[in-house]
Amino acid sequence: MDRLERVMIFIDGSNLYHSLKDNLHRTDIDIGLFCQKMLEKRRLIRIYYYNAIVGLKQEPERYRSQQQFFNSVQQVPYLEMRLGRLVYTNMWPSSPPYEKGIDIMLTTDLLTHSFKQNYDIAILVAGDSDYVGAIQQVKNNGQNAEVALFGRQNTSRPLREVADRIIEIDGRFLRGCWKANEPSRLFRRQKQPHSPQSGTSLPLAP
Numbered sequence: 001m002d003r004l005e006r007v008m009i010f011i012d013g014s015n016l017y018h019s020l021k022d023n024l025h026r027t028d029i030d031i032g033l034f035c036q037k038m039l040e041k042r043r044l045i046r047i048y049y050y051n052a053i054v055g056l057k058q059e060p061e062r063y064r065s066q067q068q069f070f071n072s073v074q075q076v077p078y079l080e081m082r083l084g085r086l087v088y089t090n091m092w093p094s095s096p097p098y099e100k101g102i103d104i105m106l107t108t109d110l111l112t113h114s115f116k117q118n119y120d121i122a123i124l125v126a127g128d129s130d131y132v133g134a135i136q137q138v139k140n141n142g143q144n145a146e147v148a149l150f151g152r153q154n155t156s157r158p159l160r161e162v163a164d165r166i167i168e169i170d171g172r173f174l175r176g177c178w179k180a181n182e183p184s185r186l187f188r189r190q191k192q193p194h195s196p197q198s199g200t201s202l203p204l205a206p
Contacts, residue, residue, distance in 0.1 A: 004043065005120045006043050006045045006118070006120045006121070007039055007045060007121045007123060008046050008047070008113055009035050009038060009039070009044075009047045009123045009125065010048045010050075010110050010122060010124050010125065010126075011047065011048065011126075012102065012106060012124075012125060013049055014051055014102065015128065016029070016125055017051075023150045024171055028179045028180070029174070029178060030072075031047075031079070032075075032077075033176060033178075035047050035076070037176070037177055038125075038146075039123075042121065045078070045118065046079075047079040048079075048082060048109050049073055049079055049080070049081050049082065050082045051102070052099040053084070053086065054066050055088055058088050058093075058097070084105065085101070087099075087100050107134045110122060110124070111134055111137060114137065114138045114141045120144065121145070122146070123148060123167070124145065124146070124147045124159075124163075125147075125148040126147070127149060127150065127151075132158045132159060135147070135163060136162055146163060146165040146166070146167055147159045147163040147166055149166055150169045150170070
């Protein structure tokens with residue numbers, strides 16, 4: 001991999017959570033270590049993490065757990081958190097809430113940075129085929145698009161077909177990416193000699 005390639009990572013947090021839960025039966029992922037694994041030896045420009053806030057009134061215990069997780073995510077250097085909201089209908093709790101605004105925010109950031117030529121490679125962590133059009137536009141703009149996916153090769157077929165490269169996420173890939181692991185130097189929060197806006201990558205761990 002070319003370390004000069006500039007990478008931005010776009011994570012659909014809800015999709016990541018449910019994929020981990022359904023496929024690996026655990027959700028205690030370290031976002032920083034996960035992103036380091038996908039980044040490989042390339043230059044990180046920015047990570048964007050998207051999720052919807054659980055209702056405090058409706059689900060207080062889940063809300064507190066989510067806030068603890070968000071606090072840990074915010075410790076990852078060069079990460080921007082984008083939060084939408086969960087909408088609870090009159091049918092709650094028999095009918096689950098739905099996300100509001102997440103896909104729009106992710107698509108907007110993905111395309112805005114693409115048009116501005118702020119990255120060479122976009123990595124999308126999501127399984128929603130609604131992102132296919134945005135990924136195609138990224139390619140049309142002259143950048144490469146990688147998609148990180150869980151499940152068998154017949155899952156998320158539209159995204160698999162449009163992506164330049166598929167990052168297969170499974171238990172083997174995620175070894176060393178759980179919170180029980182010692183955090184990598186690459187994603188420890190520390191003062192950096194250069195601004196990330198200048199396109200400087202994070203220091204590589206020895």
